[in-house]
Amino acid sequence: MLENLVGARVIMTINNPKYQDRQLRPKVEILENETITISARVVETDELGVWIEHTDYPFPDPKTNRFTNEKAYLLIRYEYISSIAYFPELPADKSDTEHQIGFIDDFNR
Numbered sequence: 001m002l003e004n005l006v007g008a009r010v011i012m013t014i015n016n017p018k019y020q021d022r023q024l025r026p027k028v029e030i031l032e033n034e035t036i037t038i039s040a041r042v043v044e045t046d047e048l049g050v051w052i053e054h055t056d057y058p059f060p061d062p063k064t065n066r067f068t069n070e071k072a073y074l075l076i077r078y079e080y081i082s083s084i085a086y087f088p089e090l091p092a093d094k095s096d097t098e099h100q101i102g103f104i105d106d107f108n109r
Contacts, residue, residue: 002045004086011085012050013037014076021074023054035082049077050084 017025017036024036040052057072 001086002050004088005042005045005050005084007042008086009039009041009090010087011037011039012052012076012081013083015080015082019080020076023057024074024076043073049075050081051075 014020014024014036016033018033024038038052040054042050043053044051051073054072054074056069057074058067059070059072060067
């Protein structure tokens with residue numbers, strides 16, 4: 001089933017966001033021990049976890065000390081994933097289609 005996730009947009013619930021990449025951490029420190037729910041495009045799965053696409057990752061330019069937004073792949077390790085919603089009826093995205101990571105507010109549904 002994991003191989004079906006590659007290219008698909010999923011909704012993923014992540015435990016312990018304080019241990020995740022800084023782009024996935026909540027901006028409010030009090031929420032760091034809660035779960036977060038995101039929508040993202042899966043680019044790969046391997047023995048470590050699920051790799052998701054981040055199209056606007058801030059990357060420092062060593063010459064100018066300024067940040068530019070670059071495409072990056074983020075690893076979400078399996079031990080931090082509590083659930084993945086996969087939608088098999090939705091078409092898989094082409095590799096050149098860009099999607100931003102979306103955060104889902106559990107309280108406003």
